[in-house]
Amino acid sequence: MKLVVNLKLLPTSEQSKALLETVERANTACNHLAALAWEQQVFGQYRLHKLAYYTIKATFNLTAQMAVRCIAKVADAYKLDRKVQRIFRPHGSIAYDDRILRFLKDDRVSLWTTGGRQVIPYACVERQRALLACRKGETDLVYRNGTFYLNVVCEVEEPPLLEATDVLGVDLGIVNIAADSDGETHSGGQVNGLRKRHARLRARLQSKGTKPARRLLRKRSGKENRFARDVNHCISKRLVAKAQRTKRAIALEFLQGIRSRMRVRRAQRRQQHSWSFFQLRAFIEYKAALTGVPVVLVDPHNTSRTCPVCGLVDKANRLSQAIFSCTSCGFAGQADVVAAGNIRVLGRALVNVPYVSPAPGGLGRDKLVALAISG
Numbered sequence: 001m002k003l004v005v006n007l008k009l010l011p012t013s014e015q016s017k018a019l020l021e022t023v024e025r026a027n028t029a030c031n032h033l034a035a036l037a038w039e040q041q042v043f044g045q046y047r048l049h050k051l052a053y054y055t056i057k058a059t060f061n062l063t064a065q066m067a068v069r070c071i072a073k074v075a076d077a078y079k080l081d082r083k084v085q086r087i088f089r090p091h092g093s094i095a096y097d098d099r100i101l102r103f104l105k106d107d108r109v110s111l112w113t114t115g116g117r118q119v120i121p122y123a124c125v126e127r128q129r130a131l132l133a134c135r136k137g138e139t140d141l142v143y144r145n146g147t148f149y150l151n152v153v154c155e156v157e158e159p160p161l162l163e164a165t166d167v168l169g170v171d172l173g174i175v176n177i178a179a180d181s182d183g184e185t186h187s188g189g190q191v192n193g194l195r196k197r198h199a200r201l202r203a204r205l206q207s208k209g210t211k212p213a214r215r216l217l218r219k220r221s222g223k224e225n226r227f228a229r230d231v232n233h234c235i236s237k238r239l240v241a242k243a244q245r246t247k248r249a250i251a252l253e254f255l256q257g258i259r260s261r262m263r264v265r266r267a268q269r270r271q272q273h274s275w276s277f278f279q280l281r282a283f284i285e286y287k288a289a290l291t292g293v294p295v296v297l298v299d300p301h302n303t304s305r306t307c308p309v310c311g312l313v314d315k316a317n318r319l320s321q322a323i324f325s326c327t328s329c330g331f332a333g334q335a336d337v338v339a340a341g342n343i344r345v346l347g348r349a350l351v352n353v354p355y356v357s358p359a360p361g362g363l364g365r366d367k368l369v370a371l372a373i374s375g
């Protein structure tokens with residue numbers, strides 16, 4: 001399995017200048033190449049190389065390998081579409097290979113820049129360090145919001161899939177980031193609280209519109225994203241560990257389902273479109289693959305409106321965002337846990353587990369009323 005490790009570079013201001021100049025020069029070279037390719041209608045990497053390698057290398061004072069990477073970038077772009085001339089953003093990412101980028105000890109990297117080779121430290125956590133041992137192929141240098149990152153491709157060996165004896169259904173949501181079919185919920189309370197605080201701050205700072213205000217905004221937004229990512233790492237780790245420990249596959253909904261079936265209040269809509277759900281999903285899938293836990297995807301169509309006891313499918317079963325209550329048999333429960341139970345049932349059909357017991361997680365009427373009042 002291919003994973004991309006994202007490392008933040010920690011250059012000095014001198015090195016930062018050199019990196020920026022490198023990115024800009026390489027992209028200028030790519031634009032020059034793209035124009036030439038378009039003019040001559042030469043698009044393949046080999047022919048483009050023959051046509052432009054020496055000129056590009058000399059004109060832009062690039063190292064041989066960087067010239068080759070630029071030619072490859074342009075050829076790749078034309079591979080996708082030859083109907084228009086390709087134009088590259090001045091700060092688009094550029095690719096490095098082992099000849100112009102080398103990982104050193106102590107979280108440092110040595111890479112070619114227009115200002116000569118530079119040794120630059122990077123920020124790295126243990127999880128990433130372990131993955132870097134299986135580095136393979138190219139590394140992209142990315143410039144975003146004034147910061148440089150390396151996107152490193154790592155190829156991790158996947159263990160054989162374990163033989164699942166059951167399925168853990170997982171429902172991804174808003175109020176609870178994830179609920180599973182055992183009835184365990186993983187709360188989004190902390191994350192959502194931080195988001196709300198950030199949204200208020202954003203509104204205030206945006207109305208100010210000054211430069212320091214914008215800088216603070218960017219800093220806050222980075223902090224918020226890092227926090228949400230940590231939460232996603234924790235939740236996905238816990239879910240996958242649980243599935244592995246209990247020899248179960250994990251069932252998730254097809255991606256499209258996440259947005260379409262959520263009817264949410266305006267205040268939540270902001271979070272709904274967040275990348276966070278997609279990230280959590282991706283984390284669950286890759287951690288599962290790394291531990292040999294099978295993942296099955298189920299049709300999300302009726303998971304939130306099907307009664308796990310009598311099987312009635314009805315929109316009205318969903319009393320509110322938080323509460324499921326069957327209009328026919330009266331079964332009631334926490335909506336996301338009921339959905340997770342339904343996901344489990346669908347998932348079991350896919351991994352051929354024969355017997356399906358009723359989904360757990362029902363609360364009973366009394367508790368439900370208490371929940372409705374307090375919530």
Ligand SMILES: [Zn+2]
Nearest residue numbers: 307310326329
């Ligand atoms: Zn029912």
